[in-house]
Amino acid sequence: MSKISIIGAGNVGATCAYTLLKNNVADIALIDVVEGLAKGKSLDMMQAGAIEGYNNRINGGTDYDLAEGSDIVIITAGLARQPGMSRSDLLGKNAEILKSVLANITNTAPDAIVLVVTNPADAMAQLAYTITEYNPNRILGMSGVLDSARYKYFISQELGVPMASVDGMVIGAHGDSMLPVVSQTKVDGKPLAELLNRDKIGEIINKTKFGGAEIVSYLKTGSAFYAPGAAAASMAGAILNDKKEILPCSVYAQGQYGVTGIYIGLPARLGKGGVEEILEVPLSTDETKAFEQSVASAKALLAELTELFVNFTDYKDLSQ
Numbered sequence: 001m002s003k004i005s006i007i008g009a010g011n012v013g014a015t016c017a018y019t020l021l022k023n024n025v026a027d028i029a030l031i032d033v034v035e036g037l038a039k040g041k042s043l044d045m046m047q048a049g050a051i052e053g054y055n056n057r058i059n060g061g062t063d064y065d066l067a068e069g070s071d072i073v074i075i076t077a078g079l080a081r082q083p084g085m086s087r088s089d090l091l092g093k094n095a096e097i098l099k100s101v102l103a104n105i106t107n108t109a110p111d112a113i114v115l116v117v118t119n120p121a122d123a124m125a126q127l128a129y130t131i132t133e134y135n136p137n138r139i140l141g142m143s144g145v146l147d148s149a150r151y152k153y154f155i156s157q158e159l160g161v162p163m164a165s166v167d168g169m170v171i172g173a174h175g176d177s178m179l180p181v182v183s184q185t186k187v188d189g190k191p192l193a194e195l196l197n198r199d200k201i202g203e204i205i206n207k208t209k210f211g212g213a214e215i216v217s218y219l220k221t222g223s224a225f226y227a228p229g230a231a232a233a234s235m236a237g238a239i240l241n242d243k244k245e246i247l248p249c250s251v252y253a254q255g256q257y258g259v260t261g262i263y264i265g266l267p268a269r270l271g272k273g274g275v276e277e278i279l280e281v282p283l284s285t286d287e288t289k290a291f292e293q294s295v296a297s298a299k300a301l302l303a304e305l306t307e308l309f310v311n312f313t314d315y316k317d318l319s320q
Helices: 011-022 037-052 087-108 121-132 144-159 198-209 211-219 226-240 285-308 310-314
Strands: 003-007 027-031 058-061 072-075 113-116 139-141 245-254 260-271 274-278
Touching: 003 011, 003 087, 011 027, 011 037, 011 226, 027 037, 037 058, 072 087, 072 226, 087 113, 087 121, 087 285, 113 121, 113 226, 121 139, 121 245, 121 260, 121 285, 139 260, 139 274, 144 198, 144 211, 144 226, 144 245, 144 260, 198 211, 226 245, 226 260, 245 274, 260 285
Parallel strands: 003 027, 003 072, 027 058, 072 113, 113 139
Antiparallel strands: 139 245, 245 260, 260 274
């Protein structure tokens, strides 16, 4: 039986765990530093199995030994955004949390593929790659799946069509500089530009970029968790079930789109090997410029991370 460990039993981690259980993807280990939190939620989920009809098991606790034998480790541990807080505001605090998590999972689950959900996702994925020194196909971040879901939702709402009718994706950094690829977006096979005017498309792009911040503004004391949890679960399912599915994720670019040595959101084929291929989709001239700006934004964040943590020089400059 396959096994997935989720580090962080907050709203995102618990939602991800429950989604994986309902889809019968794998057995789950749920780990959190707060005594009783992961254990209590795990017991609750196990008891829901009789109603929902799943038989996979979930164990929860504070001990990282629970992660032993994991095929995938999903890291959701970290601080959530508060109103007015950007993803970069989380940089230092969540980097410290991630360093501690990585030290534990590399000992207990050294063969696992690592999926980073903790924000800012691109920088945290880069940090995980730098510290673990794993092959980059084993480290990826959750970004474009969530952003693309929001993009499709706003399009479906505007056009009054099912979300399944929308084929589109978001690439680039997981933040305000993300790039919905309008030139490749279709609704029931028709180009989006034939269905909506430039101004309306611009509104949808803006809603997509700030979709997470909008939710934070309503919740006041937390951030989105249903969609992020479901996004991480879908990525893990694609890997464990060897679907070869193409999903936009934060991956280590190695020449694609002229970018090398940085984690950034790109379309990736996910299978049992993790990131098995990074694909390039055609971009318009304006989209190419926007993507370059998004990469520059990601690099600036990495430079800030390197400056914050001088001890990272024991590894290498994260911004290179």
